[in-house]
Amino acid sequence: MAELVSTEPATGATLWRGAIGDADAEVAAARAGWADWASRPLTFRVETLRRFANVVRQRAEAFADVIARETGKPLWEARSEVETVVAKVDISVTAYSDRTSQRRLESPMNTRMALRHKPHGVLAVLGPYNFPAHLPNGHIVPALIAGNAIVFKPSEKTPASGAFLIDCYRAAGVPEACVRLLIGGADQGRALSQHPDIDGLLFTGSARTGVALNRQFAETPGKILALEMGGNNPIVVWGTPDLYSAAVLVVQSAFTSAGQRCTAARRLIVERRLAEPLLAEIGRLCDRLIIGEPHADPAPFMGPVIDNDAADQLTESFLSLSARGGRPLRYLRRLIEGRPFLTPGIIDMSDTAERSDIELFGPLLQVFRVDSFEDAIAEANNTNYGLSAALVAQDPRLYDAFWANIRAGIVNWNRPTNGASSAAPFGGVGWSGNHRPSAYYAADYCAYPVVSAEAEQPRASIGIGLANE
Numbered sequence: 001m002a003e004l005v006s007t008e009p010a011t012g013a014t015l016w017r018g019a020i021g022d023a024d025a026e027v028a029a030a031r032a033g034w035a036d037w038a039s040r041p042l043t044f045r046v047e048t049l050r051r052f053a054n055v056v057r058q059r060a061e062a063f064a065d066v067i068a069r070e071t072g073k074p075l076w077e078a079r080s081e082v083e084t085v086v087a088k089v090d091i092s093v094t095a096y097s098d099r100t101s102q103r104r105l106e107s108p109m110n111t112r113m114a115l116r117h118k119p120h121g122v123l124a125v126l127g128p129y130n131f132p133a134h135l136p137n138g139h140i141v142p143a144l145i146a147g148n149a150i151v152f153k154p155s156e157k158t159p160a161s162g163a164f165l166i167d168c169y170r171a172a173g174v175p176e177a178c179v180r181l182l183i184g185g186a187d188q189g190r191a192l193s194q195h196p197d198i199d200g201l202l203f204t205g206s207a208r209t210g211v212a213l214n215r216q217f218a219e220t221p222g223k224i225l226a227l228e229m230g231g232n233n234p235i236v237v238w239g240t241p242d243l244y245s246a247a248v249l250v251v252q253s254a255f256t257s258a259g260q261r262c263t264a265a266r267r268l269i270v271e272r273r274l275a276e277p278l279l280a281e282i283g284r285l286c287d288r289l290i291i292g293e294p295h296a297d298p299a300p301f302m303g304p305v306i307d308n309d310a311a312d313q314l315t316e317s318f319l320s321l322s323a324r325g326g327r328p329l330r331y332l333r334r335l336i337e338g339r340p341f342l343t344p345g346i347i348d349m350s351d352t353a354e355r356s357d358i359e360l361f362g363p364l365l366q367v368f369r370v371d372s373f374e375d376a377i378a379e380a381n382n383t384n385y386g387l388s389a390a391l392v393a394q395d396p397r398l399y400d401a402f403w404a405n406i407r408a409g410i411v412n413w414n415r416p417t418n419g420a421s422s423a424a425p426f427g428g429v430g431w432s433g434n435h436r437p438s439a440y441y442a443a444d445y446c447a448y449p450v451v452s453a454e455a456e457q458p459r460a461s462i463g464i465g466l467a468n469e
Helices: 023-039 042-058 060-071 075-100 134-146 159-171 186-193 207-217 243-259 272-288 308-323 373-380 396-405 442-446
Strands: 003-007 014-019 103-105 112-119 122-126 149-153 179-181 200-204 224-228 233-237 265-271 327-330 345-348 364-370 388-392 410-413 447-454
Touching: 003 159, 014 060, 014 159, 023 112, 023 122, 023 149, 023 179, 023 186, 042 060, 042 075, 042 134, 042 159, 060 075, 060 159, 075 134, 075 442, 112 134, 122 134, 122 186, 134 149, 134 159, 134 200, 134 442, 149 159, 149 186, 159 179, 186 200, 200 207, 207 224, 224 442, 233 243, 233 373, 243 265, 243 272, 243 364, 243 388, 265 272, 265 373, 272 327, 272 345, 272 364, 308 327, 308 345, 308 364, 364 373, 373 396, 388 396, 396 410
Parallel strands: 122 149, 122 200, 149 179, 200 224, 233 265, 233 388, 265 364, 345 364, 388 410
Antiparallel strands: 003 014, 103 112, 112 447, 327 345
16 A cells, blocks of 8 residues: 655655545535534534544644654744644634524515525545645634534645644544545645545745646636735835844744745845945844754754755755846755755845746745835835735835735735735735635635525515516
């Protein structure tokens, strides 16, 4: 039987192995079980999910350990991820009530108009490796509350975290038929996304895959498709005297999680006169960043990227940017031979004519120096993505102009580009999403509205257009 093996990026040790699954079997099981789950009262489903939150609380340290080992992220960050998994339940209950609750609408005398919501049925969930519990959980919890069954395929790079998550659902009493785990790689992902018996797909991943899914689902308008993709996110620094705080925000935006966040800053756009002193502050901070394995003491700021292939691709991207005229300010270096630990890389692309509009998913920051705030906004918008953007400035008029003109789903002021709240909608435009934001707004795509005109008695007449008897 074919197996999928997961290894720890920090050490290369084998962490987990499991049999590759069959999409047909998992979808069939979910299809057979979802109607019973959907017919249960909402209160039953909510209480079941609250038990899930308690199960995760009880297993929090073990869960965080698996996530840290499998992704390479520091243990403190993995613990924060587990906390978001727990918090998602209460947030989703509130969101369901707010966004998709049963309501009465205005209607003519002696009739009533009712708005209710129904689940879609069987939803596929494709999860990423950077937040292997939090991000798929952000789809699964609201989908289950709404009454759907799910088939979850975790990233082939983080199957252990996905399996741990599913075990927690089942331990809480979510019917096994309603929460299915599909282990596998690209072939299994394609088989699931193309399966005729799913009613929709909730996806978090790269723009390349998301665009392909969008084309595929164009021929099946009856199926829901929610795309949460990446970003080529800008952080703009303008006119601020507090360069240390600005540098901290840039470093947090660009290098937290080793740059492996869809909201990470990929581009620093800076007022030309501030560029040198700001970059000096950033450099001093980078010199102090601890890079190490997840359980190291003292705790590291960042760990490795997900694997050696990712590290090699980032190194090649850095060299490619240099060949296009970029001026390296801090080289992207491998710290340990054969392991994917990278130091933060910074490259000045101000004088290059060609802009590379790709998501470099790692600790690699491009710098653009500009002379006017209008040029800064134009440079920030010079991308097909539109997920996150941040402005570091003390003049509120600049923020007003930035907010009004920037094209992104998340627009922050004197805050990092990353660290979005699950209690707010999360999503972007362009290559970053298909106008189906997740987090608080996930309730919108997990159920569809049904409007009913209702009356106790069938009283009707035709007042015009009838011939005399």
